[in-house]
Amino acid sequence: MQIERLVQMVFYIAGREHVTAKELANRFQVSTRTIYRDLNTLSLAGIPVMSAKGTGGGIFLLDGYTIEKPLLSREEQQNILQGLQILQASNYPNAEITLNKIGAVFRHVLKPEWLEVDFSFWGSDEKEKVTISELQYAILNKHLIAFDYFNSELQKSCRTIEPLRLVFKSHAWYIIGYCRYKQDIRTFRMSRMKHIHVMPETFQRELPKDYSLLPEYKEEDQIPVFKLKFSRAIAYRLFDEFQENQVSLCEDGDYLVTIRYQLSNWTFNYLLSFGKYVEILEPEAARIMLKERALEIAGLYP
Template sequence: MQVERLFEIVFILLHKEKVTAKWLAEKFEVSTRTIYRDLDTLSSAGIPIYTNKGNGGGISILEGFKLEKTFLSEAEQNDILFGLQCLEATGYTERSQALNKLGQLFRREDYNWLQVDFTPWGDQGNVENNFNVLRHSIIHRQVVTFEYYSGMGEKTKRCIWPYRLVFKGKAWYVEGYCLLRKAIRLFKLTRIRQIEQREEGFQIEVLEEKRKEVKEQPETKPEGNLISIRLWVSKTLAYRIYDEFEVEQVKLLEDGNFQVDLDYIEYPEDDWLYHYLLSFGKEIEVKSPESVRIKLKENIQAILQFYNEAGALQK
């Protein structure tokens, strides 16, 4: 937060003739002592800041000073703007404002060359709300409670010390210390409901120690026996092949169809696996192992039986 405040102070000084430490302290909701420390930091970085005491005094910056010539190289400017563009994609509106201000501050007109969007297609209002609550709780080190639904549909009440937000595998997670499990866990934001930021806080030093002591066990990892699978996939699903599998896992056959070999590390043998395979419809065939072929057919037969019985009841 200090870095963002420093940039904001420089931006204000470049656009105002003079301000007071008290005015800056009230704007950023910090003490005047903190503002003076920020000014010392900026001066040490080569920013020509002047302070005049007494009636009509205040804080000012050398007229004609240009930030990009003495503070940051062009490459460093690009890195900062790129980072803010990535943060803007999370929906953090303050970062969008900072991005516009820094673009002006650096006298840059090309800072919108990239758009990063982490949000999936469809309505994800619940995820956005969860993200914003967790972001605020992480920054202010406040406890969070919520209802959490596991991959098997089990609902539990959780209370965590949130540490950081993680984007992995096309989804957002929050990493934190779970008071229920007494362990560091990852929680998928789409499975979080009734989130609430509590008034009580926690010490980041204690959380850091727990992260060192407790082995991370992702809350969303499917359980089951890990196996290797070989699939035949129709060429009509080529778009899914290259979206969902690594190039090294895919072999193009002479007839244009595909052979896919899945690493056992990523594909546990449980209901999640069979639901995933069924999503390919008739355009996929399990070649091995035989146990998966048999269980997949059992799932198909169960679905067929369900629809036959439902149809009979409707008659």
């Protein structure tokens, strides 16, 4: 990637009194011809790359030059930083090293202007729309946010939280923050948050380093084990919804999923989303409860 090589080349030259084109070519695994083209690009960008022939000569930066001077335009810097942040999040090799190097050059704060994420539903009023930039601002600058929250039973509550992290997990966005109402760190699903407002009040709290988004089941043995048989027709959803070690192939080509679930409204509403393509094999109590719900639904269509 030429941009990365150019930035690293400036650092490399700045850290030495003189270097040769051959040395740079070996360092960056390109030809000396490419190095000379890169040096010309740096010069055109305003980087004072100098060269001298003879003994003690070589390539060097003009005395007094500091790498805080702009190498790229603000827009180009922004695109590079954000692209590398995406690579870092996906564990791309050496992305963090490159990000740190470029971060040392680009001193000013950059705002993400290339990406828009709208958390409101289609047809929502404009006042309900919150962009990822607003949420990022609240998290990075430690501003409280207030909103109406609807739980899985559609019960409404007014919340004010100290937003600590924005997370995308399992097809949905979540905000992790300290809830002033519950006086504890909680996770809020974005689709259930309405009328989100970034407040002027600030806070100082940080997310604990040992915090995990995964719930801790202290009494896991009391949670029933479900054995679910899924039709092969719905196979495309299984590895999006379940872990690999929870899914096994049956002799008839269908799939068996073994997982712990509470006997709750959420569980049965979730399983009903698979329609006729899932059957509860165990526990028996869950089979009966799902059948009753299915009959209630059928009763709506006499």
